[in-house]
Amino acid sequence: MGNAFFVVWRESLEAFLIAGILYAWLKANDDSGGGRRALFLGLAAGAGLAVLLGWALLGVQDELTGDALEMFQTATLFVAAGLITQMVLWMRRHGRQMKARLHADLAAAAERAGHFGIAVVAALAVAREGAETVIFLYGMAQEGELGGLATGAAAGFAGAGATAWLAAKSLARLNIGLLLRLSSMLLLILASALFVAALERLIGSGWLPPLVDPVWDSSALLDDTTQAGKLVADFSGYRARPALSALLAWAAYWSVVLFAWRRSARHG
Template structure:
């Protein structure tokens, strides 16, 4: 549940910051008449990922075991790819995100301003699709329990509350450190989801090596125990992984972790500010 809470919190805060920037700039340029269009776009961005989550949850029931494992493994790998891209994208574009959105709003506001619907839907929907796929993958890896999904929902609600406080100037958050450390955590979680996806493809016969376990500590840390469940929910812990799963996990952590550390060492401190039109705007320091 903690892993999905942090996923929901991070992704939700990214989406909420985008919405806050859009609202603030639209108000600043005196186009309150298009706020309804913007919220309509945000609504589309919310409904889309929910639909994707529903399809992924109930759609595979009529499929064979091999087909379900193939679909689950493939989508888990896709989810890891999206989240990995998101982690690096946020580290690269945090400094210019506000100006980029302002420029896109200027273009979308031409004429009647209907383009703001598409802008809001795409800007927020990307975060929602990433969240739905990654949460689905983590939920599937722990046996389909509803608890991890509830954690993601709580994380998103927390992000909304935080963004409201930021917009109103009530709180200050070092967004740079927040995204940096949650990025580290997401890399660890993503490694577990990737290993789980590889295991699914092995079960489906798409990849050889099923049954060739690197080790088995299920007697020491049973999956059914409370601590086994906690580890599984946080980092997708597997007490008896195959050699390929271990290799994939270690390789992902080594490669992605190294690139992540290099990115944050090579970038200068960034500064992200709260929306300009917010009362008493709170300045956020995004030191990478």
């Protein structure tokens, strides 16, 4: 539940901020009100596209059995981990220019295609965030209980709305930039946990050799089969008895991410 809350809160917050930026531009540049109506239609269409993606994923899963289903679910975990990582690194490099780029895209769309162009820009912006969220949640569903996942997702969406409203109304000293940077680091930790879960599925299915299993046993310090240990394991990828191949892949993941993080800071 906690992971679902955090992912949906983070992604929905970005969607709310994007919608707010677009609305503010239209309010200042569109006296007719037609652009704002097109914006709302575009936002709804973007959300609908995300829902369709979720329906398609469930439909594909229903058609698969045995090894094919296991391979599909494992691939979904890898995709979710990769998308989270890519999104965080992209936002670190381009986040400062996001507002200017959205304004430029909206101005160009309004000039070329009028209200329809505005709706398309809004739909694509929200569909991107929504599609990522759907894939993240689908990946988490392979590792968790669906009831808690749905509750966490609903709470995360409501929390994102409240956060965006507080920021817009300036009712709290809310530093959105700092909030997004901290949440980016937490998202990378969560992505590494999904990556580890996918690796364990490969090892369990015999598609990846464990090499040494286990490398160590830290169950006496924190047992990942207990309730508290499982919570830490699900969020961070911690394992009390890790296999060497999973450990090496996890270390390689963080080496690449940290290199890209530092490089994006130099070129941001």
